[in-house]
Amino acid sequence: MSGGRPRRLWPARLAPWVLPAVALALWAGSAASGSWDYGRRVGANLGEFAIEMASFLPAMFLLVGLFDVWVPRATIERHLGRGSGVAGVFWVVLLATLQAGPLYAAFPVAVALWRKGCTPANVFIYLGAFSALKVPMLTFEVGFLGWRFSLARTALSLPVFVVLGYLLERLLPAGLELPGAGGATRG
């Protein structure tokens, strides 16, 4: 967060909380009336999301913060930056597959990698692998849909998002800056 950012007016600050308030009100209404199905389902969904968010995000952000202060830019540049080639792709895919959690938990990591000199293509490949190739999720997928489905989907997805990663990098102007949602430094 840049220090000189002006404070927003309170209506703008409250706006994001309108939907959570509505959802909570609906849930409370159904709990009070005891029979309203829609409100009950809203509450159940919100609860699931809240648990998912609470179980992954704080740890993820903590790790990103530590990553930011400890890992030297040169290390990331050497292994994931320009000229890192296939090895760079291998490392970001490995990093992503060992993680778990919703895709939005990967965005802070993506920002941190980008700022430390990882190529945009590798950042996008990381996000692709995070969304489609996480090992904890794969075990789940095999359990419910079988290894044939899982194997075929994985084998097809990997080349697709590697290609998309490079394509996306070419679509963007060189030296594009990230807004980065505060925090991470460039050092």
Place this chain on the structure above:
Amino acid sequence: MIVLLAVTAAALAASLLADRRKTLAGVRKGLAMFLSVLPALAGVLAGVSLLLAAVTPAMFRDVLGGSGPIPFVVALLVGSVALMPGFIAYPLAAVLRANGASDPVLAAFLTTLMMVGVATLPVEARFLGWRIALWRNTLAFVGAVAVAIGMAAVLG
């Protein structure tokens, strides 16, 4: 998830032992990032909760279980917009399959679900900017179509 917490705890402990001030700076940075996206994220999650509650699994099943291109298209669109933890998405996919949804349709649904996040665009844009967020999602959608077509070719 337990692994993530263990790794985080270990990293935090190691970092504290090595350098307390650096650790504090890192924790503060992580916390600042977290707090800056929390409102947008809460709004998105609540919005999705409201939308998803309006759609019952039975409706899903009826549309996706049919034949022809319509289940395919619906799967791509629903997967793109919806947001669902994996531990709900996979059991749901198994139910859909038992009700006649084909593997390519399931792949279309799961791949867009995982890679495309229309609902989470505001959150993604806070991190990566609107330009990257929109391009990434557009390309991910195209990629999901490619994967689904590939699934149809491979698994028939």
